[in-house]
């Protein structure tokens with residue numbers, strides 16, 4: 557069905573299409589029987605798909621990557637499409653508009669996207685309230701989806717004060733999310749990726765870990781990294797995970813590389829995602845998995861457009877996978893195809 561609609565949707569501005577599709581998805585799910593129909597068409601319910609990773613029980617190992625549901629408005633709808641977990645955000649302490657439009661570009665010939673959204677979001681308070689409302693809306697006995705909170709800093713906050721922004725988001729989301737993702741790898745907030753250097757990163761993660769205990773409860777904290785790090789930097793990352801005892805890594809965010817692109821928009825500034833990223837993000841997963849001796853879980857993301865792409869990430873050492881650009885190009889059917897392929901393996 558999606559493949560029939562796609563040529564039409566791809567005629568229009570990608571950001572407008574995103575809002576159009578998500579608005580109608582919400583409408584469809586609110587319609588009597590809509591949510592059940594969505595589950596019946598796209599869901600794959602099978603106990604054999606369940607995974608326990610960093611102490612959390614996932615319904616299946618295919619999640620929605622950060623950036624799609626920045627403001628936590630689509631949790632149940634995405635669950636009804638078959639995702640096993642949803643990562644909300646990136647959220648920042650204060651609402652911010654992001655970069656001027658246009659800021660998202662399709663590169664169809666490369667099966668890719670370039671975006672420079674710049675953490676447009678309604679702020680952490682809105683996200684926290686909406687996740688809490690999602691939890692309240694569950695019927696007795698209904699299992700909640702695993703919800704991750706991807707946190708960042710406001711554009712106006714200088715790097716010297718970045719830690720306080722992450723703390724604000726961490727504290728505000730603590731009671732409502734299942735896990736956290738510290739995002740220091742977006743290329744669209746000036747200077748943000750400098751926080752991936754060893755010293756500021758140790759400081760940031762140690763500070764969050766010190767606060768990571770409320771009445772005996774702590775949340776898994778993951779670090780999301782760029783695919784553009786060198787092997788030496790990846791060794792540092794493996795070391796930092798060990799030293800700060802964080803729960804794991806999300807590999808990878810979008811790339812600033814522009815190797816072998818052919819599409820019209822290849823010159824746009826921003827982060828590149830989709831097929832051109834498949835190989836590199838799998839390499840990063842494999843390298844970290846090997847360098848650490850499999851000491852921590854990795855969520856694999858970057859250019860998963862087929863069940864085979866997902867299987868390669870899992871074989872490289874990922875415990876779970878996430879989709880963004882492949883979901884745009886292939887539609888919700890991709891989630892089920894990956895889960896079915898996992899069941900066959």
Ligand SMILES: Cc1cc2nc3c(=O)[nH]c(=O)nc-3n(C[C@H](O)[C@H](O)[C@H](O)COP(=O)(O)O)c2cc1C
Pocket residue numbers: 621622623624626645646660669671673675706739742780808809810828829830831833857858859860878879880881882
């Ligand atoms: C339009 C767009 C917005 C994104 N926004 C975020 C974000 O806010 N935070 C984040 O950690 N990653 C963000 N990402 C990165 C994705 O979560 C993912 O790591 C990356 O796109 C690679 O996966 P993919 O090739 O499946 O898209 C964004 C990606 C896209 C395409």
